[in-house]
Amino acid sequence: MEILRTVSLSKRFDGRAALEDVSFSAERGEFLSILGPSGCGKTTLLRILIGLLPPDGGSVLLEGKEITHLPPDRRKMGIVFQNYALFENMTVRKNVEYAMRFRPSLRGEAGARADELLRQMGLTEHAGKYPSELSGGQQQRVAIARTLALNPEIVLFDEPMSALDVATRLSLRRELKELQRRFGTTMIYITHDQEEAFALSDRIMVMGEARIHQLDTPRGLLDRPADDYVRSFVLDNLKAKIDSLAAYMN
């Protein structure tokens, strides 16, 4: 069932196109990755989806309703930034609980809900710590818990693993997939890492030069690349990684 749709989104910065005629849809409960190199427009798209940036043209629809001009907190979406943007002066528990205080529907159960989320995220023992006392992976879990606390329909991720080491990334990938299964939340994940997109996603949207080149399942991308760009950016890069791994093993 479709939950999100964009229609002909466009955005220009100083006359240069950052997004051109971007139309796609996401299904409820799916893990959709937006894959592309730096500067291809994927972060611009994410900021338009969440409402931090207005598009020059086009529209965003959530469950069939237009939300293009709604403020970010009324879009039923949450976001996990690359550097998490945790509130450094608050404990882990307070980070998760804080935003619920400003939602009348959640205010009464804020404490209990924060504790339950921390339990589900395996963070109970760290509840009294401050973000600077946590590892990168733990910080990411706090950021996700803080976002999930408000019951969003969709969680957006802005390259959340790019600052982590390889071992932590691998373990977090598993965790993220597990979380998505557990909470059933739709996740839209921005990355420039082909391997990460293939490991996590139900579907992958390949972007380049401000437009969508292909939106397909990982298998579909491998079997039926839409054009030379997809073939070169996705498949050649993946192949190069596999070759270097093989050379290392030998």
Added chain:
Amino acid sequence: MTSSRHSVFGRTTILLLCGFFAAAVICPLISMLIHLGDADLPALLSDEGIRTATLHSLAVSLTAAVIAILLAFCAARCMTRTSVRFKGFFHVCLLTPMLIPSISHGMGLIILFGSNGILTRLFGMEKGIYGFPGIVVGSVLYAFPVAYIMISDILRYEDSTPYEAAAVLGIPKHRRFTAITAPYLKKPMISVVFTVFTLIVTDYGVPLMIGGMYKTLPVLMYEEVIGRQNFAKGSFFGLILLLPAVAAFLIDLFCKGDRRSGSVCRPFCPTRKQPRDTAALLVLILLSVCVVFPIVAFITLTFTKSYPTDMSLSLHHVLNTFRKGAGRYLLNSLTIALLTASVGTAVSFLCACFTARSRSRSTAFLHLMSILSLAVPGIVLGLSYVLFYSGSFLYGTLAILVLANTVHFFSSPYLMIYNSIGKLNPNLEGVAATLGIGRFRLVRDVILPQTATTLVEMFSYFFINSMMTISAVAFLSNITTKPISLMIPQFEAQMLLEASAFVSLLILAANLAMKGIVRLIRSLLSRKKPSAAPTTD
């Protein structure tokens, strides 16, 4: 960082802040420039007295700036590049002169080297240190701590790895200086030179006290405005003094903008080397004695019955000074300093919340206004306030002194908080917007607690400088609003050197108390702060 969109509340606040700067900086300065029209410029330009005073100003400022910077460089090298002992103690000693007004430095020299000075008598010198040498020594004492703190910062943030690489490659030591040290120091040192030069050339405290017949431009300006009420001529002096300050401001902007912002790879960790560390210890002892000596002289003069004939301990001068109204003026100073610190900290924090966290034309303008006061010497600000606010409801009140001090000392604390807020996570506003946390709540609950230490430092900066200043307030205060710092020249003119010395000590004590309170609050805040030792997954 957020985009350029602001809420109605945000836009109104930015507008109010721009209005504040227009009323407190732009309009008074324009008013001063307009008054230039009343001056007979050809006559002023050919005036022999002004020409002489300009040459005097240049001579003392260049000499004192060179000496202060060389001494400060020595001290900073000793502190950052040797493993000399008691660094904390020396640091406090070297910075203590920053806590007394410039006029006190001049007075300290009179007590030590004046006609009847302690050292003049001790060494049987024939005449005192008045004139050129006195102004140079006093200005060195006044500017040294500022130069020392700036150069220490530059040396502290220098990367040690190029030196290690040079050592491994066998590059000779003198070549390392020309190839690594000199290029690194070049631009920041230009900033230091201009800052120190401007500080000295615009100061009238030291030359007023010890200059004698050797007049400098700020002293002439002071005499013209305070003594003869000649505002047109005063405006002319103001414009001349504005020039080096504006030049220093622009050069500093240029040097900062071009400076590489890369983080330090590895700081210097000097190992123990006996001859070098002993030499450094001797240099630091000598410098500390020199800069602290005037303060020792204040204490001696204040607490002895009648120096040098009766050296018995006495509170006679203390009580006498209070009988002459020092208590009332001290209260004025404390009120002005506390109000300036509160208003200044609040306004600069508010400004930085906009300028450091969003980019738009209005915030760029606000930022420019906030740093502009660096380019306006206190003496020029004081005169422009007289010209602009004279006759208004503010004139003659404590409020105008608070306003002048707030503007005069605004830039440095503003830059402190601007850097602190700018370093916070750039996505905080984005997260807050998606979580439905309003801007005000984000500032109150997240930004303010995370910058609390900086706010305390800012409060202290405003307070200490307001306690010490004589430049702007000399033009604006009256008998009821006079701050205690202005009692120093008044007592000196009445030949009450002991009372002048005690006033300097009172200001020092108030500032030391503020430093102590700041230290206490900082330690309380750091106890609350979490340690940054992450656990593993």
